[in-house]
Amino acid sequence: MLSASVEVRVRYQETDKMGIVYHANYFTWFEAARIELLDLMGCPYSSLEKDGFYLPVLSCRADFLSPAHFDDRLTVRVEIKNLPLVRIEAGYEVLREEEVLVTGETTHAFVSAEGKVVRPPSDFVEKANRFAGL
Amino acid sequence: MLSASVEVRVRYQETDKMGIVYHANYFTWFEAARIELLDLMGCPYSSLEKDGFYLPVLSCRADFLSPAHFDDRLTVRVEIKNLPLVRIEAGYEVLREEEVLVTGETTHAFVSAEGKVVRPPSDFVEKANRFAGL
Amino acid sequence: MLSASVEVRVRYQETDKMGIVYHANYFTWFEAARIELLDLMGCPYSSLEKDGFYLPVLSCRADFLSPAHFDDRLTVRVEIKNLPLVRIEAGYEVLREEEVLVTGETTHAFVSAEGKVVRPPSDFVEKANRFAGL
Amino acid sequence: MLSASVEVRVRYQETDKMGIVYHANYFTWFEAARIELLDLMGCPYSSLEKDGFYLPVLSCRADFLSPAHFDDRLTVRVEIKNLPLVRIEAGYEVLREEEVLVTGETTHAFVSAEGKVVRPPSDFVEKANRFAGL
Numbered sequence: 001m002l003s004a005s006v007e008v009r010v011r012y013q014e015t016d017k018m019g020i021v022y023h024a025n026y027f028t029w030f031e032a033a034r035i036e037l038l039d040l041m042g043c044p045y046s047s048l049e050k051d052g053f054y055l056p057v058l059s060c061r062a063d064f065l066s067p068a069h070f071d072d073r074l075t076v077r078v079e080i081k082n083l084p085l086v087r088i089e090a091g092y093e094v095l096r097e098e099e100v101l102v103t104g105e106t107t108h109a110f111v112s113a114e115g116k117v118v119r120p121p122s123d124f125v126e127k128a129n130r131f132a133g134l
Numbered sequence: 135m136l137s138a139s140v141e142v143r144v145r146y147q148e149t150d151k152m153g154i155v156y157h158a159n160y161f162t163w164f165e166a167a168r169i170e171l172l173d174l175m176g177c178p179y180s181s182l183e184k185d186g187f188y189l190p191v192l193s194c195r196a197d198f199l200s201p202a203h204f205d206d207r208l209t210v211r212v213e214i215k216n217l218p219l220v221r222i223e224a225g226y227e228v229l230r231e232e233e234v235l236v237t238g239e240t241t242h243a244f245v246s247a248e249g250k251v252v253r254p255p256s257d258f259v260e261k262a263n264r265f266a267g268l
Numbered sequence: 269m270l271s272a273s274v275e276v277r278v279r280y281q282e283t284d285k286m287g288i289v290y291h292a293n294y295f296t297w298f299e300a301a302r303i304e305l306l307d308l309m310g311c312p313y314s315s316l317e318k319d320g321f322y323l324p325v326l327s328c329r330a331d332f333l334s335p336a337h338f339d340d341r342l343t344v345r346v347e348i349k350n351l352p353l354v355r356i357e358a359g360y361e362v363l364r365e366e367e368v369l370v371t372g373e374t375t376h377a378f379v380s381a382e383g384k385v386v387r388p389p390s391d392f393v394e395k396a397n398r399f400a401g402l
Numbered sequence: 403m404l405s406a407s408v409e410v411r412v413r414y415q416e417t418d419k420m421g422i423v424y425h426a427n428y429f430t431w432f433e434a435a436r437i438e439l440l441d442l443m444g445c446p447y448s449s450l451e452k453d454g455f456y457l458p459v460l461s462c463r464a465d466f467l468s469p470a471h472f473d474d475r476l477t478v479r480v481e482i483k484n485l486p487l488v489r490i491e492a493g494y495e496v497l498r499e500e501e502v503l504v505t506g507e508t509t510h511a512f513v514s515a516e517g518k519v520v521r522p523p524s525d526f527v528e529k530a531n532r533f534a535g536l
Contacts, residue, residue, distance in 0.1 A: 012437070012447075013290050013430040017283040017338055023191040024161035024281065028415040035414070035473070045414075046473045057157040061195030067249070070285055071437070071448045115201070146303070146313075147296040147426065149419040151472055156415050162281040169280070169339070179280075180339045204419055205303070205314045291459040295426035325425040329463030335517070383469070 002080035002132050004037035010072045020067035026102050027060055030092045033078035034106070037090075041131045043124050053121055055088070055108045062092075062104035072096055083132060086120070136214035136266050138171035144206045154201035160236050161194055164226045167212035168240075171224075175265045177258050187255055189222070189242045196226075196238035206230055217266060220254070270348035270400050272305035278340045288335035294370050295328055298360045301346035302374075305358075309399045311392050321389055323356070323376045330360075330372035340364055351400060354388070404482035404534050406439035412474045422469035428504050429462055432494045435480035436508075439492075443533045445526050455523055457490070457510045464494075464506035474498055485534060488522070 008029050016022040038045045048055065068074055074094055081089045087109050094102040110120045142163050150156040172179045182189065202208055208228055215223045221243050228236040244254045254262075276297050284290040306313045316323065336342055342362055349357045355377050362370040378388045410431050418424040440447045450457065470476055476496055483491045489511050496504040512522050522530075 009434075011430055012284055012433055013292065015285040016280055017285065017287045018188060018190060019285045020190070022281050023194060024158040027158035027161075028413055031414055032411075044473070054152055056152060056154070056201070057198060059195070059197045060157060061193070063193045064191060067190070071446070143300075145296055146299055146418055147424050150414055151417040151419065151421045153419045158415065162279055165280055166277075178339070205312070286456055286458060288458070291462060292426040292429035295429075322420060324420060324422070324469070325466060327463070327465045328425060329461065331461045332459060335458070 004033060004040050005075050005077040006032045006036045008074050008076060010068055010070050012070055015070050020069060023064055026062055029076045030104055030106055033076040034090060037078050042127045052113050054111050056111060058107045058109055060106045062102055064102050066101045068101050138167060138174050139209050139211040140166045140170045142208050142210060144202055144204050146204055149204050154203060157198055160196050163210045164238055164240055167210040171212050176261045186247050188245050190245060192241045192243055194240040196236055198236050200235045202235050272301060272308050273343050273345040274300045274304045276342050276344060278336055278338050280338055283338050288337060291332055294330050297344045298372055298374055301344040302358060305346050310395045320381050322379050324379060326375045326377055328374045330370055332370050334369045336369050406435060406442050407477050407479040408434045408438045410476050410478060412470055412472050414472055417472050422471060425466055428464050431478045432506055432508055435478040439480050444529045454515050456513050458513060460509045460511055462508045464504055466504050468503045470503050
């Protein structure tokens with residue numbers, strides 16, 4: 001299974017005057033979980049960019065079930081939901097202990113430095129398959 | 135029609151190392167358009183909060199068709215898609231001149247200071263209907 | 269005088285759970301005022317970057333006299349305090365109507381794409397002098 | 403000595419189109435180090451707020467010696483520079499391994515929920531003195 005998780009501690013800066021985490025910040029945490037997953041796969045995102053591959057966000061969504069607050073310690077889980085990987089779909093859960101606060105999704109494609117959609121690098125596909133146990 | 139738009143100029147802070155606007159920032163611009171719409175309706179959001187009504191984001195999504203860049207001048211349009219307004223659905227478009235760069239959606243409900251879902255204030259419903267031409 | 273100002277309306281995203289603007293956000297507004305000043309001088313920052321010149325922030329500071337709140341409409345004034353311009357010093361004031369809420373300062377130098385400090389482009393110096401009325 | 407440190411990993415969201423960390427983000431990391439220091443002292447900031455004490459930022463500054471980049475793993479050190487603590491002065495260093503990238507400072511005072519400057523809670527003073535080894 002292509003999955004990973006990171007721990008985040010809610011920063012004061014991430015709250016708003018409602019006293020809860022501003023909704024857009026969850027997408028930054030989703031990013032942190034993706035970066036971790038790429039690390040675990042052996043394809044750190046910074047290396048991909050050095051090789052001329054970018055993984056911009058094509059779409060994203062989130063459902064906010066329950067608010068997170070300042071200083072909460074949260075777990076952000078990501079799971080790649082599809083193989084092969086021409087259009088990558090990642091699903092997310094943000095948990096405070098056992099409680100799911102937020103679920104979400106992002107989709108991505110590999111693009112070149114010029115912004116053209118390209119095939120995923122073969123090294124990436126191989127490592128993804130190996131990590132997924134295929 | 136319940137709609138409004140604001141102009142935004144892309145800040146350097148809103149870009150990332152890909153040289154484009156970081157995707158999560160669009161949700162902040164969606165917020166700016168919502169605030170403008172509430173102003174036009176005669177129900178400024180700050181007044182709603184003073185009366186004890188909050189409009190948190192229950193869900194959001196966006197599709198990124200084409201990137202925006204530093205210093206771009208963009209139009210962010212919002213339209214409330216449903217009446218009555220127990221669960222408010224807002225649709226968005228971000229345009230650079232005639233080109234649609236991003237589309238999106240947010241849903242909201244009125245909640246009390248204690249976080250309970252409540253009916254929209256009757257003054258709000260009345261003004262929304264009037265503004266919508268109903 | 270090398271000065272300019274922009275109007276900003278405080279976004280919900282810019283507040284924190286204390287109900288006021290999170291302090292770091294003022295630096296983003298300082299940036300917006302600088303960008304405006306470069307525009308007025310006839311040297312838009314995006315053109316400078318296209319010509320290979322960057323103006324990173326070398327240092328910054330701010331004094332917070334009084335908090336700004338959600339939906340406040342503020343004026344952010346910038347003034348370049350020194351000529352010639354090897355090391356650019358910019359001073360700022362953030363006002364709500366007549367009240368000064370925040371004062372600040374940033375320093376900058378021109379650097380090349382490789383990150384080396386370079387002389388300011390001569391076109392820039394000329395336009396700065398003209399704009400300053402020298 | 404009243405000091406603490408946290409590790410941060412640079413998020414993509416924290417970079418800008420210059421390919422480096424946007425300067426204002428360091429202040430958010432300074433905050434993370436302060437929060438950690440209060441934890442170590444036995445006075446978590448969330449408890450202070452529950453007791454009606456707030457520690458807003460009265461002033462801040464930073465000197466940027468060398469840029470940080472995406473995915474850098476940094477150490478953010480904070481040290482309280484003065485006792486007693488009517489006006490708290492905190493100094494910071496951001497390091498990448500042995501290299502100091504940024505130095506900074508923030509000042510704070512305790513204020514009540516109504517925004518009035520108040521004496522630090524006696525429990526806080528006691529714990530600070532004990533932690534400082536006085």
